Amino acid sequence: MSAPAVVIAAPASGSGKTTLATGLIGALRRAGHQVAPFKVGPDYIDPGYHGLAAGRPGRNLDPVLVGEDRVVPLYRHGAQGCDIAIVEGVMGLFDGRIDENRTDAIAEGSTAQVAGLLGAPVVLVVDARGHSQSLAALLHGFATYDSSVRLGGVILNRVGSERHEQVLRAACDRVGLPVLGALPRMTELEVPSRHLGLIPAVEHGVAATAAVDAMTELVAAHVDLRAIVAMAGGSVNGDAWDPVAELAAAECSRLGPDLVRTVDSAPHEARASRAPDRLAAAGPPPKSASDSSLVGMAGGLPSEPARVASSEGPLVAVAGGPAFTFGYAEHRELLDAAGARVVVFDPLSDELPVGTAGLVLPGGFPEEHAGQLSANERLRTAVAAGAAQGLPIHAECAGLLYLTRSLDGHQMAGVIDADAEFGPRLTLGYRDAVALHDSVLWRAGARVRGHEFHRTRLVRAGEESAAWGWRTTGSVAEGAVVRQVHASYLHTHPAGNPDAIARFVSAARDFDH
Numbered sequence: 001m002s003a004p005a006v007v008i009a010a011p012a013s014g015s016g017k018t019t020l021a022t023g024l025i026g027a028l029r030r031a032g033h034q035v036a037p038f039k040v041g042p043d044y045i046d047p048g049y050h051g052l053a054a055g056r057p058g059r060n061l062d063p064v065l066v067g068e069d070r071v072v073p074l075y076r077h078g079a080q081g082c083d084i085a086i087v088e089g090v091m092g093l094f095d096g097r098i099d100e101n102r103t104d105a106i107a108e109g110s111t112a113q114v115a116g117l118l119g120a121p122v123v124l125v126v127d128a129r130g131h132s133q134s135l136a137a138l139l140h141g142f143a144t145y146d147s148s149v150r151l152g153g154v155i156l157n158r159v160g161s162e163r164h165e166q167v168l169r170a171a172c173d174r175v176g177l178p179v180l181g182a183l184p185r186m187t188e189l190e191v192p193s194r195h196l197g198l199i200p201a202v203e204h205g206v207a208a209t210a211a212v213d214a215m216t217e218l219v220a221a222h223v224d225l226r227a228i229v230a231m232a233g234g235s236v237n238g239d240a241w242d243p244v245a246e247l248a249a250a251e252c253s254r255l256g257p258d259l260v261r262t263v264d265s266a267p268h269e270a271r272a273s274r275a276p277d278r279l280a281a282a283g284p285p286p287k288s289a290s291d292s293s294l295v296g297m298a299g300g301l302p303s304e305p306a307r308v309a310s311s312e313g314p315l316v317a318v319a320g321g322p323a324f325t326f327g328y329a330e331h332r333e334l335l336d337a338a339g340a341r342v343v344v345f346d347p348l349s350d351e352l353p354v355g356t357a358g359l360v361l362p363g364g365f366p367e368e369h370a371g372q373l374s375a376n377e378r379l380r381t382a383v384a385a386g387a388a389q390g391l392p393i394h395a396e397c398a399g400l401l402y403l404t405r406s407l408d409g410h411q412m413a414g415v416i417d418a419d420a421e422f423g424p425r426l427t428l429g430y431r432d433a434v435a436l437h438d439s440v441l442w443r444a445g446a447r448v449r450g451h452e453f454h455r456t457r458l459v460r461a462g463e464e465s466a467a468w469g470w471r472t473t474g475s476v477a478e479g480a481v482v483r484q485v486h487a488s489y490l491h492t493h494p495a496g497n498p499d500a501i502a503r504f505v506s507a508a509r510d511f512d513h
Contacts, residue, residue: 004232021088026216041090048201119235121152181223321346326363358508361399417462
C-alpha cells in the first residue's frame with residue numbers, strides 16, 4: 001500500500017506553489033507525519049527545499065524524461081516508509097511539453113498528467129492579488145476543463161485583508177470548492193533567486209533553513225492540515241522502482257537473457273579495456289558514500305543508503321557543494337546498484353579523491369563560483385590529467401562548463417576545446433536527442449529525451465565530436481565526446497536511462513583494473 005498523495009498546483013507560475021508545498025511538507029512533518037516530497041518536471045532547485053522540510057531527499061516525477069510507465073514505480077519507491085506524499089506541480093496545472101502534434105487536453109509532463117497517473121486530488125494555489133468575484137469563473141474553468149483531474153480544494157495565497165478573504169471565499173463557495181487555507185501577503189518570505197530560478201538550498205545555507213522554517217510556520221498557522229490529510233488519496237498499483245531490477249532489465253535488453261549470466265561471471269582480467277596507472281591525485285582518502293556529512297545528489301541531502309554496493313567496485317567521484325547542486329537521487333542509487341563506490345566531493349575546495357575511476361560532474365551554478373573553482377588548481381590539473389589517461393567522465397551543463405578552457409575569463413580544466421561565458425538569454429526546453437558518437441554513456445544512434453536549462457554559452461569552440469544531435473528550428477549538434485569524456489548541456493534522468501549508468505560504471509571498472 002503506497003502513501004496517499006496531494007498534488008499542489010496553480011493556474012500559472014509564480015502563484016506560490018513552492019512556498020505552499022515546502023511549508024506543507026514541513027508542517028505535516030512537525031505534526032508527526034512521515035512526508036514523501038515530490039516535484040513534477042525536471043526542476044532541481046525546488047526539491048532541495050522540499051528535502052530540507054521533509055528530512056529526506058526530494059524527488060522528481062517527470063513523464064517526459066523517464067517515461068509515463070515509470071512515474072508510478074518511482075513514486076512508490078520514493079514514498080516508501082511514508083504515510084503521506086506532497087507533490088508540487090510545475091507551471092500551471094495543464095502546462096507541459098509543447099507538442100503541436102499532440103491533441104490531448106492533458107499536455108505531456110504536466111501536473112495534470114502526473115496527478116492522473118497517481119489518481120491523486122489536486123489543491124489549487126491561487127495568487128489572490130488582483131482577484132475578486134471573478135475568481136469563481138477561473139476556478140470553474142480549472143475544475144471542469146478535464147474530468148480526469150480531480151480538484152479537491154483551493155488555497156488562497158497573498159490575501160490582502162480580512163474583507164478580501166471574505167470575498168474570495170464566497171467566490172470559491174459559488175463553484176463548490178472548499179477553501180483549505182488563506183495566507184496573508186508576507187514579502188519577507190521571498191527566497192532570493194537568480195537567472196535560473198531560486199538560489200539552491202545548498203548555496204543558501206542557513207538562510208535556506210530559516211526560509212523553510214518560516215514557510216512551515218506560515219502554512220501551519222493558515223492551512224487546515226487535517227483537511228489536507230483527509231483529502232489525500234491515490235490509486236497506484238504495481239511494484240516500486242528498483243535500481244537493481246532496472247539495471248538487470250537494461251542488461252537483458254542489451255545482450256539477451258542467455259548472455260547476461262556469462263558476462264556477469266567473466267573475470268575482470270578478461271575485459272578488453274585496461275587502464276593506465278591510477279590517477280596520481282594527492283587528495284585525502286575518500287569518505288564512505290554513507291557518511292552523513294556528505295552533500296548528496298538530492299537537493300543537498302545525502303541519498304538514502306544503497307541497497308547494493310560493492311566494497312570492491314570502482315570509485316566514482318561525484319562533484320557536489322555549492323557549484324554542483326543539480327542531481328537526481330536515483331542517480332546515486334543506480335551507481336550504487338551497479339557496484340560503484342560513490343564519493344561526493346566539493347570542487348571549490350577538495351582535491352580529486354585518491355583512486356577515482358569515474359567522475360560525475362552534474363549541473364549547477366559554476367558561473368557563480370568561477371573564481372573559486374579556478375583557484376583550485378590541483379583539482380583542475382588532476383581532472384585534465386585523468387581525462388588524458390582515459391578516466392570516464394560524465395559532465396552535464398555545469399560539468400561541461402568546468403571542462404572548458406575558461407568560464408567568464410576564469411581558467412577551467414581545459415579538457416574541452418572551448419571557452420564559456422554568461423549569455424544574453426535563457427535556453428530552456430525538452431529535447432529529443434540522438435547520440436552522434438559512441439561514448440562511456442551511450443552507443444551512437446541511441447535516442448534519449450533530455451532537458452536544457454542554462455544561460456551560458458560556448459564560444460571559440462574547437463572541432464571535437466559532438467555528443468548529441470536534435471532538431472528545434474533547425475539541426476543542432478551539441479556537446480562533446482573526447483576520449484572517455486561525455487560532456488553536454490543536456491540534462492538526462494538516470495532512471496530513464498539505466499543502461500547509460502551501467503555502461504559508465506563498466507567503463508570505470510575497466511579503468512580501475
